[in-house]
Amino acid sequence: MDTHLDTDSRNNLTELPISPSGILWQNDFITPDHEQRLISIFQTELTWPERNGRLSLHYGYTFDYKTFGIDPDIPYKEFPEWLQPLIPTSESRPPDQVCLQYYPPGAGIPPHVDSHRAWDQLYALSLGAPVLMALKKGKGKAKEEQQRVEIDLLPRSMMKLGGEVRLHWTHGIAKRKTDTLPDGSVRIRKDRWSITYRWAREGECECGDTELCDTAQARLGTEKEKRSVLAAAAGAESDIKSGSESPSGFQAQEAAEYGR
Numbered sequence: 001m002d003t004h005l006d007t008d009s010r011n012n013l014t015e016l017p018i019s020p021s022g023i024l025w026q027n028d029f030i031t032p033d034h035e036q037r038l039i040s041i042f043q044t045e046l047t048w049p050e051r052n053g054r055l056s057l058h059y060g061y062t063f064d065y066k067t068f069g070i071d072p073d074i075p076y077k078e079f080p081e082w083l084q085p086l087i088p089t090s091e092s093r094p095p096d097q098v099c100l101q102y103y104p105p106g107a108g109i110p111p112h113v114d115s116h117r118a119w120d121q122l123y124a125l126s127l128g129a130p131v132l133m134a135l136k137k138g139k140g141k142a143k144e145e146q147q148r149v150e151i152d153l154l155p156r157s158m159m160k161l162g163g164e165v166r167l168h169w170t171h172g173i174a175k176r177k178t179d180t181l182p183d184g185s186v187r188i189r190k191d192r193w194s195i196t197y198r199w200a201r202e203g204e205c206e207c208g209d210t211e212l213c214d215t216a217q218a219r220l221g222t223e224k225e226k227r228s229v230l231a232a233a234a235g236a237e238s239d240i241k242s243g244s245e246s247p248s249g250f251q252a253q254e255a256a257e258y259g260r
């Protein structure tokens with residue numbers, strides 16, 4: 001495969017001039033040709049889980065959907081050849097965990113904040129069809145205090161979620177077949193892939209956000225031991241119905257869907 005990307009072309013993020021702050025963005029992280037070659041690898045060379053909805057494959061350390069951190073039982077997997085030229089070079093080291101996800105039309109990912117305890121920096125590369133991502137703040141608050149911003153995840157764009165948006169806003173993709181754009185036009189969802197890169201946190205998160213930070217919740221003693229996720233995994237209807245919140249601030253049903 002032609003992988004002639006120089007280091008600079010992988011380190012060209014600039015902050016979007018919008019609120020929330022902390023969204024760093026790079027259009028055309030790769031060329032359309034390169035994107036097509038990747039999609040063909042995804043479609044013909046990789047073995048995906050056999051089920052409907054969003055599908056995930058992991059490289060480096062494996063993401064543990066019970067703890068939302070690194071799965072200690074699964075050995076490190078080297079990054080495959082196709083992935084190597086897609087690794088951002090803007091951090092001081094390569095990511096510890098990389099997740100390739102396939103979203104068939106209609107699939108989404110529930111609003112969530114990636115675990116503060118486990119992870120520091122987060123990046124996502126979008127491939128295939130565009131999709132709207134919803135950023136939200138203040139879920140537990142009165143309607144007028146809730147904030148919601150949509151960003152269009154364009155194919156071949158690299159996004160870093162840092163600072164305010166990474167720590168204090170959730171991100172998610174609604175499960176639906178179309179997206180309505182700001183100009184009112186309706187865009188039909190098509191196949192999308194994303195590559196999420198996560199850097200393990202060194203030291204503890206000090207953000208203190210007791211609504212979204214699992215470290216802040218643990219210090220307060222309010223962390224509910226990922227109860228909703230465990231309950232959902234065990235199929236415990238009553239716990240699911242009670243809607244107990246997971247530490248990352250989303251509910252049992254959503255947690256079960258995130259953990260796929």
Ligand SMILES: O=C(O)CCC(=O)C(=O)O
Pocket residue numbers: 099101109114124125126153171194196
């Ligand atoms: O698909 C994306 O762009 C984002 C995925 C995501 O938020 C995650 O895997 O935690």
Ligand SMILES: [Fe+2]
Pocket residue numbers: 112113114171
């Ligand atoms: Fe995420």
